[in-house]
Amino acid sequence: MSETSTTPLLQASAMQDLRAGIAGAGVVSPHAFIRGLDAGYDREVMLDQWLRPLNEADDLRFRFQHGDSGEHWVLMESLPWDSEFFGRGMARLNAVIQPGIPVPLRTDTSHAAEAVRATLELAKARGIDYVFAPVSPNDLPTIRVLSTCGFDLIETRCHYHRPLNAPPTQRHSTRLATTADIPSLAHAARVMVNPFDRFHADPAVSEKDADRLMERWVEASIAGGFADATIVPDVDAPEAFCTAKYHREHWAGWGCKLSQPVLSAVAPKHKGWYVKIISELDEHLRSIGAEHSFLITQITNNAVIRSWEKLGYGFGKGEHIFRKLL
16 A cells, blocks of 8 residues: 555645635535525535634544545544533544545545545544544445445435425414423424434434433524524424524525525424424525525435425435444
8 A cells, every 4th residue: 555644634735726626526515406506606615614714623634645646635523512512522524535536436445445544543533432424325435435444324314495486375373482482392302203313313322312412402493593493383382393594694605595494393292283384484484585495304204205295395315424433
C-alpha cells in the first residue's frame, strides 16, 4: 500500500478550491430532487455547513494524499450537543470525496477506505466512540467504503414532497402549540415510539435515551426555537402534533419557497388525527407563503407514507444511515 500523508483539510487548500473540488466530485445537493429548485444554490448551502469554521477539537476533516495515487477528503465533525446529551463522544461523517472527480460506481475504493480508517483512529483519539453517516443509495462507492470499515446500516429514509398549490378540501380545528402544551406533547412523543427511527433502531442507544431525546426535541421545538411552528388539535393538553421549519432564509436562493414538516406524533387520545394534522400544517405553510413541502420518514413506516400519499405527496429520494462504534 502506498504511503499516505494526512493534513487537516482546511489547511490543505484554499476555500475556493475546496468548494470546487467537492462540486467537481459530483456530490448531489440535498433537495435536488425537487424540480425547479436551484440545485447550485442548494449545494452551496450544504458546503457552507460542511466547511464552516469549527473548534479544533471538533474538526475531523482531513486530506489524505496517497503517494502518487491521488487523494481523498474525509469530512467528519464531532457533535458537542449530541455528545453531551448521550454522555459519549459522537460524530457525523458527512462525505468521502475524491476531489474534482465523479467516481465510477465500480471504482476501487481501497484508498478511500484507508482514509476513512485513519480518520476514525484520529476521532477515537479525541474521545469519539460513535460515528454515523448519511449516504445516498446512489453512492455505491461510499456504501462499500463504510461496509469495508465496519459500519452497520441503521436506518433507510425516504423523502417525500409536494407543491402546496391548492387549499385542502376539508378543514380541521387546530392551533399553534404553546409552552403550556409541552408536557402533553412530550408524553405523546415518548409513548408513540417509531421502532425504525435512527435512535430507537440502534441497539447502541438505550430506549430510555431515545425516548428522552424525543421529549427534548418537543421542548426545544416549542420553547427553544428548534421549530418555527408546531400545529396541534385545538384542545387542552393535546397529544398530537407536527413541528415545521419554514426555511425562509433560503427561499430566494432556492427560487422555491420550500418548507418542511419535521417531527410528529399522534397518541391514542387523537386516533385518526395524523392526516388532519399534516393537512392543517400544509395549510399553515401555504398561509405564510410556502409553495412546496417535503417530509422525511423511514421506508418501513408504511402507515405514514400512505397518509402522505393520500395528501398528494410523492417520493423524492432515499437515504441510508450507517453507524460505527469505535
